[in-house]
Amino acid sequence: MTSPTDDGVQKLDEVRVRYLVTRAALRAAKAMTTPGLEPQQRLATLMECHGTMLAARGPGSPLPFGEFRRALKGDLAGLLPEGVKPLDLDGMLVVDQDGQITEDAFDLDLEQRMLLHTLRKLDRTAGVVSDRELQSEIDQETAYALLKKQGDQSVYAAGRSDLIRHPAGPVSELCELRLPPLVVDFYKEIPYDSVYRGWWFPCPICAWPMRLVVRKNAGERVGAARCWHAPHADMGASYLFRLPADSSVPELLPEPSPPRPGGRQAVLYPDIKEVPSALSADGHKALARGIWRYTTVPGLPELALHDRLAERGLKVEMWPGLDAYDLLVEVGPKRGKKKPFKVDVKDYTSATTLAKLIHAQEGDRGGADWLVVPDYRANQVPLLSGVCAKYEMRVTTASEFGEMVCAKSGVSWA
Known part of the structure; x- marks a missing residue:
């Protein structure tokens, strides 16, 4: 018979296992899908992630390296050891049909980190990784602290609003925002998987760089752009574009979007009025993903x-x-x-x-x-x-x- 304390420890252990499995799978999938990595670097990362996976699963649940690599393209829950409830991992893919990391896998990974970060602050025994690693993954906590530092409500509200309304843009404009210099440092180069031949497209809902892939459609290669936040893509932030034969600028063509809801939901539903135009990745930056x-x-x-x-x-x-x-x-x-x-x-x-x-x-x-x-x-x-x-x-x-x-x-x- 288990005591309440034993049950709490068991639940915490399951949180740790799900985190480690998700983290190892996501890092391994990144190594498999990121272009430009040297084969030795790709293999070293995969082997490190395989070791993390084995540590999470324990000695009673062996997982050969080849099976681990094949499993990365399937259901994430299949990587959990027996006895650990899959919960949100059930049915979730890490790599999609385009060979890209799925949006939900990114979200789940960060959300599990935030949970463990909170548990660690409340209970010293909850830590499974270093303070430095956890803190580096939760940038918004640092950004909020920097905004609060002056102790001025209007300054905080103005800075927080800028992070929401201007998540990406020209460096010249970002420098003019009402943000402390250290917060401006959270704006990074446009992510490589949001750039096609030096161009990127802002999501018409959140203005962050959309995800860009090239896929086959009816036997022809076409480009696809969609917001990294799946609900935004489902609401209309999803497009196709022809691959230019020369150095011309790609132009988006909207994919069919669902009908606008009526009644009370219509009040807050985003209004997409224009198709985003291509912007040069040079001279532009975007907020860190977290x-x-x-x-x-x-x-x-x-x-x-x-x-x-x-x-x-x-x-x-x-x-x-x-x-x-x-x-x-x-x-x-x-x-x-x-x-x-x-x-x-x-x-x-x-x-x-x-x-x-x-x-x-x-x-x-x-x-x-x-x-x-x-x-x-x-x-x-x-x-x-x-x-x-x-x-x-x-x-x-x-x-x-x-x-x-x-x-x-x-x-x-x-």
């Missing part, structure tokens, strides 16, 4: 929710108390007593990892009483509601929250 994914991407619904509620006459404050939580909304009739709604907005690919993070922190560390997820994460609400209820937090989607607080304030959302 900051883009967990600051820019969730920041878009944060800003949209703020703007739409403010337009309807509600009083809304962004990141109060130097980011105690994301939104403070005063709700109630125009001449009546207002009730504060403290909101934290999260956009995680893995609902299970987010639930574990909330549980580890025993709710929201800043005191939020509402957890809001983007509308495209609506299927996560039941799972998250069960966890958040233990800490007196409620969970809903962005459009449902907007409609609810508008109704309580006597104004129309839609």
